[in-house]
Amino acid sequence: MEIVKKKACGTHIYRALDEVTAETAAFPNMEAINNNEELSTPCDYCQQAAIYVVSNIHSPTIS
Incomplete structure (x- = not known):
C-alpha cells in the first residue's frame, strides 16, 4: 500500500x-x-504553517 x-x-x-x-x-x-513542528512545516497548498497531517495511515510520530 502506498x-x-x-x-x-x-x-x-x-x-x-x-x-x-x-x-x-x-x-x-x-x-x-x-x-514544535508547526512553526517549520508549511502547508502543501500555500505558505502558511501546516497544523494537520492527513494520510492513509496512522503516524505515531505526530502528536
Missing part, C-alpha cells in the same frame, strides 16, 4: 482530506501537528 501524506493549514484541510480519499479510496486519518 503511503499518502498531505500537510495542511486550517484553510486547506478539506482539500487534503478530499485528495487523500480520492487517491487511496480509503477513509483518511487526520492528525494535528505538535507546536
